């Protein structure tokens with residue numbers, strides 16, 4: 001399938017009093033039409049900032065300092081980072097939409113659900129208020145909200161977390177995006193509701209054919225939904241490739257460690273589960289060389305603490321890995 005989003009060397013920094021935090025530090029990522037890509041990694045690895053940067057939704061003191069984010073439009077590629085405000089607004093929602101972990105924070109408490117969704121439709125499309133209204137009710141029904149006609153008249157505080165997340169998804173779908181970015185869409189919900197929302201995302205993705213970028217710290221969730229996976233560590237994608245392939249034969253020591261930390265996915269039957277050793281370092285203390293080296297079980301002194309590993313592709317098709325060992329295994 002053709003590529004619809006191309007992220008190249010994306011860098012977003014937070015300029016704080018005590019120094020600069022390189023939250024996103026050279027991300028490369030492509031999304032193709034209709035595919036599901038999971039972005040995984042521990043919290044604090046820059047997944048959310050990366051996704052927000054892709055839509056230029058970074059607030060101060062954060063600043064996008066470099067890179068390119070290209071979105072395919074009817075008239076060619078648009079670079080979100082350099083486009084004028086009108087173009088960026090036309091991309092948001094209509095081509096690339098986003099849902100967040102906390103649905104409440106992206107809704108206005110002052111307006112009914114129906115009004116907010118109808119307004120999003122009116123912003124992007126030349127329809128009448130009545131048409132926008134009808135489509136809103138239809139959308140609320142499609143995301144599994146019972147009695148959508150009535151619920152459209154309710155305010156966010158009247159809804160449960162799960163219903164609110166459904167409403168957020170309805171809003172995100174309102175302009176028929178080609179790509180939906182879902183940032184930990186189920187993390188704030190109870191387990192049963194989590195499963196329902198994941199099912200909903202999966203069936204909406206299949207029905208509409210839209211691509212989905214699913215950001216999650218939960219490898220089980222990634223395994224259930226995604227075709228491809230991108231593993232992030234300290235602001236960069238350290239490994240990406242076909243999900244089944246990466247989970248079966250992880251190459252980056254961080255991916256290996258993540259998989260060993262969860263039941264069933266990566267651990268071999270007799271291998272004990274164990275958490276990734278150490279912790280994500282504090283943001284100001286970025287290790288020299290390979291950013292993962294203080295935690296890496298395959299650390300090579302004199303190399304890993306000196307050289308920043310570049311992304312290397314192959315020998316496996318479609319795989320890219322940022323580890324000096326992978327370079328050596330190259331055919």
Ligand code: SF4
Pocket residue numbers: 252253254290291292293294296297298299300304309322323324325
């Ligand atoms: Fe580990 Fe070295 Fe590879 Fe970094 S480059 S992941 S420290 S082996």
Ligand code: MG
Pocket residue numbers: 043044047048049184
């Ligand atoms: Mg996050």
